[in-house]
Amino acid sequence: MSDLLIIGAGPAGLSAAIAAAEEGLSVTVIDEFPKAGGRLLGQLHQEPNGEWWNGIQKGEQLSQRAHQLGVTIQCEVSVYDISQSKNGWEVYTTRGEYKAEKLLLATGATESPIPVKGWTLPGVMTIGAAQIMGNVHRVKPGNSCIIIGANVLSMAIANELKLCGVNVKEIIIPKADITSNEAGNPEQVLSSLMRLTHLAPTPILRQLGKIGKMVHPKIAIRLFPKKGIRMFDIPLRLKTAALEIVGDRFATGVRTVNIKANGEIDHTSEKVVDADFVCIAGGLTPLSELASIIGCSFKYIPELGGHVPVHNEQMQTNIPGLYVAGNITGIESAKVAMAQGRVAGLAIAADITNDWEQMETSINKAIENVNITRDKALIQFHPGISDARKKFYQKSEVNLTQISKIKKREA
Amino acid sequence: MTMRVECHPVLGNLENQRRITIYYDDQAYQAYEGDTIASAMMAEGVKTLRYHEVSGKGRGVYCNIGHCFECRVCVNEEKIVRACLTPVSEGMRIHSLS
Numbered sequence: 077m078s079d080l081l082i083i084g085a086g087p088a089g090l091s092a093a094i095a096a097a098e099e100g101l102s103v104t105v106i107d108e109f110p111k112a113g114g115r116l117l118g119q120l121h122q123e124p125n126g127e128w129w130n131g132i133q134k135g136e137q138l139s140q141r142a143h144q145l146g147v148t149i150q151c152e153v154s155v156y157d158i159s160q161s162k163n164g165w166e167v168y169t170t171r172g173e174y175k176a177e178k179l180l181l182a183t184g185a186t187e188s189p190i191p192v193k194g195w196t197l198p199g200v201m202t203i204g205a206a207q208i209m210g211n212v213h214r215v216k217p218g219n220s221c222i223i224i225g226a227n228v229l230s231m232a233i234a235n236e237l238k239l240c241g242v243n244v245k246e247i248i249i250p251k252a253d254i255t256s257n258e259a260g261n262p263e264q265v266l267s268s269l270m271r272l273t274h275l276a277p278t279p280i281l282r283q284l285g286k287i288g289k290m291v292h293p294k295i296a297i298r299l300f301p302k303k304g305i306r307m308f309d310i311p312l313r314l315k316t317a318a319l320e321i322v323g324d325r326f327a328t329g330v331r332t333v334n335i336k337a338n339g340e341i342d343h344t345s346e347k348v349v350d351a352d353f354v355c356i357a358g359g360l361t362p363l364s365e366l367a368s369i370i371g372c373s374f375k376y377i378p379e380l381g382g383h384v385p386v387h388n389e390q391m392q393t394n395i396p397g398l399y400v401a402g403n404i405t406g407i408e409s410a411k412v413a414m415a416q417g418r419v420a421g422l423a424i425a426a427d428i429t430n431d432w433e434q435m436e437t438s439i440n441k442a443i444e445n446v447n448i449t450r451d452k453a454l455i456q457f458h459p460g461i462s463d464a465r466k467k468f469y470q471k472s473e474v475n476l477t478q479i480s481k482i483k484k485r486e487a
Numbered sequence: 488m489t490m491r492v493e494c495h496p497v498l499g500n501l502e503n504q505r506r507i508t509i510y511y512d513d514q515a516y517q518a519y520e521g522d523t524i525a526s527a528m529m530a531e532g533v534k535t536l537r538y539h540e541v542s543g544k545g546r547g548v549y550c551n552i553g554h555c556f557e558c559r560v561c562v563n564e565e566k567i568v569r570a571c572l573t574p575v576s577e578g579m580r581i582h583s584l585s
Contacts, residue, residue, distance in 0.1 A: 108553050110523065110574050120497060128497055152572065154553070186554050196557075198534035198547030205551030205571075213526035214492040214501055217548075240492045325545055326534045363554070 078104040078148075080424055081167060081176035083366060085149055086114020087410040088402025088417035089182035090138035095421025095442075097145035099435075101428060104174065105142070106153040106167075111212070112139045114184055115403070116410050118204075118211040120236050131410065132212065138414075158370055164397060178397050178424045181366050182417065185381065185403035188358035190250045190259060192224055194321030195356060199328075203357035207233045210240035218352025222330045223247045224318045225357030226265050233357075235308040245351055246304065248316040248332060252339040259358065261339050262314045266300060267293035271459045297337040317341065327354045360407045367404065370395055379464035380406030388472045389443050391420035392427075399424055408461060409453045415446040490530050491519075507577040524570035524581055525551060525558055536560050536570055538585035559584060 080096050082089045085107035093103045111117060113135025121129050142149060150171070157168040164177035187202040194200065201209075203223060209215050220243040223230050234244045252260035259265065270284050270293060291299075297314070304313035317339075319331045334345035361382040364374070373386040373394045384406050387393045391401050401420040402413035419442040426435035450462055458464075494500045505520040511528060518527035525548045528536065535545035536558050549557040551571045558570040561582040570581075 108572055110572065130497070132498070152574075154572075187550060196539075196544065196546060198536070198545045201548055202550050205548060208551045209526060209529060209548075210492060211498065213522065213530075214495070214498075215526045215530040216490040216492055217529055218490070239496055326547070 077164070077175040077177070078102045079176065079428055080104070080178045080180060080421075081106070081165060081174050082180045082182055083107075083155055083167070084114060084182035084184055084402065084404075085109075085112035085139070085151065086182060086184050086402060086413065087116050087134070087138070088184070088404075088413040088420070089114065089180065090135070090142055090149075091414040091417030092180055092182060092399075092401055092421035092424070093142045093147045093149075093417075094138065094145060095418045096425050097142065097147050097421075099422065099425035099429075101425055102146075103142075104148045104150065104176065106150050106155070106169065106174065108152065108154040110151050111135075112149050112151060114182075115204075118207040118236075119410060120211055120239070121232050134410070155366060158366060160370070160395070160397070178399065178427060180391075180399040180401060180420055180424065181364075181385070181404055182400070182402045182413075182420075183363045183366060183404050184413075185360040185407055186363040188361050190225060190256050190356050190358040192250050192256075192318050192321055192356060194323065194327065197321055197323050197325075197327040199323065199326040199353045200321055201353065201355060203230050203233050203355040206242075206353070206355050207236055210237055210242070214240075216240055216242055219243060220245055220351045221353045221355055222318075222349060222351040223355045223357055224250050224321075224330070225259055225355075225359070226269065226312060226314055227259070227357055227359055228269070229359065230355070230357030231307060231312070233355075234310050238308060238310065244310045245349060246311045246313050246316065247307075248313050248318055248330070250356075251317045251319055251333075251341075252335075260317065262300070262335060262337055263293050263297040263339075265314050266297045270296065294337075300337070302334060319346070321354050322348055327351070330354055360403065362404045362406060364404050367393065367398075367400065370398060372398065375468065377406065377464050377468060379458045379460040380468075381458070384468075386472065389419070389446075389469050390423040390439060391416060392423060397427070406461065406465070407458070408450065411449050412446060412453060415442070415449045418442045419446060490532060507575065509575050509577075509579045509581060511581045512583055513580075518575045520575075522575045524560060524562075524568070524573050524575055524579075526571075527575050528570070535583070537583045540585070543585065 079101040080103045082105040085105045116131035116135040119131030154170045165179040167174040250256040250260045304311040317335045329350040334342045367385040374383045399420045401416040426432045516531045534547045549555045553572045
């Protein structure tokens with residue numbers, strides 16, 4: 077039995093493990109991927125100062141630090157059920173049962189699918205799948221590719237694929253329909269790119285961000301060239317839509333068509349563009365199944381990427397002894413996830429020792445660091461994250477810290 | 488045909504990889520130690536990992552991190568696993584499902 081079991085060995089889970097172990101807790105971290113690091117694995121982009129953010133290295137550093145502190149990290153463990161008992165938590169996995177007094181869910185995010193016709197063909201994968209294949213496993217899924225879905229994630233990974241030697245032929249958008257929603261509307265795609273990119277990791281994205289402050293997206297999309305603009309020498313074509321992915325036994329290309337600023341299709345322009353593989357980039361949403369099976373309350377917050385477990389700034393959920401950190405609480409950068417992990421680790425230490433007063437200063441400092449990291453984040457997945465978070469935490473019904481403080485004073 | 492990214496301008500070069508042999512549908516393939524079944528097969532240019540139970544159409548790696556279950560295969564004739572989460576081992580016998 078550990079003091080703390082963490083599900084997810086990504087930036088949030090490992091940072092929480094480190095913070096909790098530094099406070100003397102016995103910590104076990106489990107993850108179903110063969111390597112620790114979570115979505116840090118694969119991340120590779122240039123910071124404004126020119127330095128590379130190498131997620132694989134970051135993940136290794138966090139794992140090493142955790143090991144030094146005596147944290148047990150076990151990979152290739154999949155959780156299929158969780159129950160709460162008087163003494164804490166029982167977690168049922170493919171490698172047997174784990175017991176712990178406190179439980180932290182740091183399961184991260186999952187990619188939202190855009191079911192473009194032909195998407196089940198072998199050779200069609202999510203943009204994140206191609207990223208892991210190239211950067212982590214060091215295998216190209218093919219020599220050439222087309223990316224369907226223009227967002228901050230697909231643009232960053234397009235460049236990573238190029239560094240792996242893949243010819244990224246173009247980034248286009250899905251045809252407007254009931255499943256693609258905003259991702260299939262050129263004006264809304266451009267508008268979200270322009271809003272998101274003031275700090276973005278590429279000069280062209282930053283330029284778009286600057287233009288966005290001066291020109292309304294309605295006008296900007298009319299001026300947006302049919303041929304697209306080039307980013308890292310990859311054409312970004314917001315006026316080209318994917319009608320279907322073609323191929324008999326596996327994907328061999330995409331049937332595309334020109335569209336107008338309002339999404340109207342010019343059928344005369346239909347053509348097939350060949351590619352060895354096709355990536356679908358539908359954006360990220362919190363991966364919260366385990367919080368559901370526990371019975372945690374949820375709230376739908378579009379700015380955070382979907383349904384998130386109800387929690388407070390100390391990362392406590394409405395279920396006593398259950399904590400969350402990282403992308404399960406909303407889609408943000410790995411740096412924010414790391415900062416949130418530290419908060420959770422400290423809060424859990426305070427919870428176990430029931431000494432919130434002694435920990436209060438360090439927890440508040442860690443919370444402040446989350447806010448600072450969020451404001452400085454290079455990639456902001458949604459422009460309204462900070463405000464949405466503030467509102468969410470103000471209205472949050474989870475106030476366990478206060479409750480336990482009052483209890484302690486009463487005692 | 489190998490699809491390995493042996494050289495990378497930022498991540499550096501692959502060096503001293505230990506080669507092992509695995510079998511997919513009774514055919515031998517070279518893999519690197521540390522590969523998942525999914526990455527090993529993709530490096531060899533094999534994209535189809537199973538066939539849909541009803542339509543018979545091919546399926547391959549979709550999410551590559553265990554969420555979608557599209558890449559499930561049978562290992563050593565006993566266990567159904569997700570190819571993207573399962574490391575290869577010397578002599579491993581993998582069969583496609585149909």
